[in-house]
Amino acid sequence: MELEEIAKNIRKKIFLMSCRAGGGHIAPSFSCVEILVALYFKILNIDKNDLHNENRDRFILSKGHASSALYSILAKRGIIEEKLLDTFCQRGGILGAHPESHSIPGVEVSTGSLGHGLSFGAGMALAGKINNKDYRVFVLQSDGECQEGSVWEAAAFAAHHKLNNLVVIVDYNKLQSLGRTNDILSLEPFCDRWKSFGWSVKEVDGHDISRIIENLESLPYTNNKPNVLIAHTVKGKGISFMENIPLWHYRIPNSKEEIEIALKELGIDRKEFEEGRK
Amino acid sequence: MRNAYVSALYDIAKINKQIMSLNADIGAIVFDKFKADFPDRFVNVGVAEQNMIGVAAGLASCGKIPFTYTITPFITARTYEQIRVDVCIQNSNVKIVGVGAGLVYSTLGPTHHAIEDIAIMKTLPNMKIISPADPIESKMATYAIAEIKGPVYFRIGTAGEPKIYDEDYEFTFGKGVEIQPGEDVTLIATGSIVYDTIMAARELKKKGISTRVINIHTIKPLDKDIILKAARETGAIITIEEHNLEGGLGSSIASVILEESRSQIKFKRIGLKDSFCSFYGTHQELKSYCGIAKEDIISEVISLIK
Numbered sequence: 385m386e387l388e389e390i391a392k393n394i395r396k397k398i399f400l401m402s403c404r405a406g407g408g409h410i411a412p413s414f415s416c417v418e419i420l421v422a423l424y425f426k427i428l429n430i431d432k433n434d435l436h437n438e439n440r441d442r443f444i445l446s447k448g449h450a451s452s453a454l455y456s457i458l459a460k461r462g463i464i465e466e467k468l469l470d471t472f473c474q475r476g477g478i479l480g481a482h483p484e485s486h487s488i489p490g491v492e493v494s495t496g497s498l499g500h501g502l503s504f505g506a507g508m509a510l511a512g513k514i515n516n517k518d519y520r521v522f523v524l525q526s527d528g529e530c531q532e533g534s535v536w537e538a539a540a541f542a543a544h545h546k547l548n549n550l551v552v553i554v555d556y557n558k559l560q561s562l563g564r565t566n567d568i569l570s571l572e573p574f575c576d577r578w579k580s581f582g583w584s585v586k587e588v589d590g591h592d593i594s595r596i597i598e599n600l601e602s603l604p605y606t607n608n609k610p611n612v613l614i615a616h617t618v619k620g621k622g623i624s625f626m627e628n629i630p631l632w633h634y635r636i637p638n639s640k641e642e643i644e645i646a647l648k649e650l651g652i653d654r655k656e657f658e659e660g661r662k
Numbered sequence: 663m664r665n666a667y668v669s670a671l672y673d674i675a676k677i678n679k680q681i682m683s684l685n686a687d688i689g690a691i692v693f694d695k696f697k698a699d700f701p702d703r704f705v706n707v708g709v710a711e712q713n714m715i716g717v718a719a720g721l722a723s724c725g726k727i728p729f730t731y732t733i734t735p736f737i738t739a740r741t742y743e744q745i746r747v748d749v750c751i752q753n754s755n756v757k758i759v760g761v762g763a764g765l766v767y768s769t770l771g772p773t774h775h776a777i778e779d780i781a782i783m784k785t786l787p788n789m790k791i792i793s794p795a796d797p798i799e800s801k802m803a804t805y806a807i808a809e810i811k812g813p814v815y816f817r818i819g820t821a822g823e824p825k826i827y828d829e830d831y832e833f834t835f836g837k838g839v840e841i842q843p844g845e846d847v848t849l850i851a852t853g854s855i856v857y858d859t860i861m862a863a864r865e866l867k868k869k870g871i872s873t874r875v876i877n878i879h880t881i882k883p884l885d886k887d888i889i890l891k892a893a894r895e896t897g898a899i900i901t902i903e904e905h906n907l908e909g910g911l912g913s914s915i916a917s918v919i920l921e922e923s924r925s926q927i928k929f930k931r932i933g934l935k936d937s938f939c940s941f942y943g944t945h946q947e948l949k950s951y952c953g954i955a956k957e958d959i960i961s962e963v964i965s966l967i968k
Contacts, residue, residue, distance in 0.1 A: 497747050503713045507720020514702050537713035
């Protein structure tokens with residue numbers, strides 16, 4: 385399957401599982417679909433039959449609220465069973481609105497509270513250096529998350545220790561829960577911030593899978609610096625009325641009109657949607 | 663206690679290559695030997711405690727056994743959510759070592775006193791808490807902690823605590839220690855104030871009051887048996903700690919007694935009375951000021967059992 389097709393499929397899954405659950409975060413998940421497809425289908429060195437191999441690449445979904453995107457991609461890669469997605473946020477299930485590492489195969493770190501993933505990832509990267517392993521550690525962060533001070537403690541640490549095996553990808557959709565990032569607590573000049581902290585910085589269109597892959601295939605960007613790829617994205621990408629509207633951070637469509645438009649734009653047939661709701 | 667900890671950690675690190683020490687710019691000189699002999703395994707993360715805990719959890723997920731170290735409020739309260747999410751929720755094999763238990767950093771003031779750490783650490787699922795009473799126990803507990811899987815909070819003093827135990831003392835995780843027998847009342851203490859408690863018991867003996875003294879070095883999980891036995895046999899319990907009364911050792915013991923003891927007992931807690939200490943002086947002077955010195959223990963015993 386073409387990677388773009390996979391991305392389309394992942395969006396369908398996210399939408400269906402979130403509507404069934406009546407919860408989760410659709411728009412923040414949609415903004416990082418292409419990033420996850422690039423990572424899980426081209427970049428990450430992981431073996432679904434040997435998930436704890438000590439030489440594996442590590443991936444941390446620091447923006448844990450995009451869990452539905454992660455679960456969908458894990459299912460697509462055969463790491464978790466596809467039918468598990470139907471249990472998202474359901475009674476007795478293991479797939480919560482934020483991912484937990486102790487119960488879900490392929491989830492490296494439990495996340496949900498923002499500003500934790502980068503320190504955790506820096507520790508993994510440091511262990512890799514000490515143990516002479518050549519795995520990489522990828523941390524996907526949201527832009528709002530970069531308002532947490534702990535992110536910058538970790539950024540300084542990673543640069544100081546020259547962790548070139550550490551890669552941050554920022555899902556820079558320019559929105560956070562209550563509004564525009566620039567209106568609430570500006571991150572700009574965002575690239576310069578990372579540079580001044582001693583990181584190698586690249587930027588990419590975060591919905592262009594082949595460009596994301598190109599950028600991640602050229603790692604490390606420099607020999608002795610950690611790497612950050614700023615992915616410019618659209619929050620809610622894929623459903624026109626959600627795109628770039630802060631309100632949709634954790635809303636699930638429920639009006640007839642909204643659902644009608646979403647199904648049409650995502651290419652989900654009505655029958656599949658109704659089945660999923662049962 | 664601090665030196666005993668550092669030297670025990672060095673001993674373990676010599677044998678176990680996974681042991682690491684992460685420090686937040688605290689521990690001058692005492693860590694020099696560790697640093698010199700294990701340069702890869704000593705990381706001064708700088709004045710960035712939250713990151714230290716997250717990094718430690720990441721290291722632990724790759725098989726390392728990180729001992730994180732700095733002054734108590736900065737490694738417990740400052741980093742609380744990192745400990746909760748990165749360490750406790752994920753049951754990470756990270757050790758949290760807080761130096762400066764209670765009021766021992768007397769002149770540094772309330773920012774550096776540790777009077778709520780037991781309360782906030784004990785409410786975290788998966789966390790275990792060890793609070794040694796003297797340097798020997800600090801050393802033996804350090805060996806034990808390295809063998810315990812999962813999060814441990816280790817609450818130690820600084821330097822110069824009087825010895826309570828002999829060199830051949832055996833530390834058993836989760837088991838309280840009866841330091842001396844007694845029939846009329848039981849004093850249960852934790853940390854370096856166990857010494858003051860023993861001194862108080864000696865004076866009480868001269869006054870004809872037979873006083874049992876128990877050291878609770880493992881605050882969580884708590885040794886219920888030794889507490890219930892003391893309740894049954896002495897009928898009066900006083901807890902002593904260099905910590906706020908709210909949520910400290912005394913409150914844990916009160917819960918055990920209320921829920922599980924069938925004996926009618928008299929009970930009193932000695933600790934800081936829900937206030938910060940902005941009084942300056944020596945450690946002993948602060949204890950007196952806060953009403954937790956030897957003399958206070960003696961008068962509380964007398965008024966409880968008279």
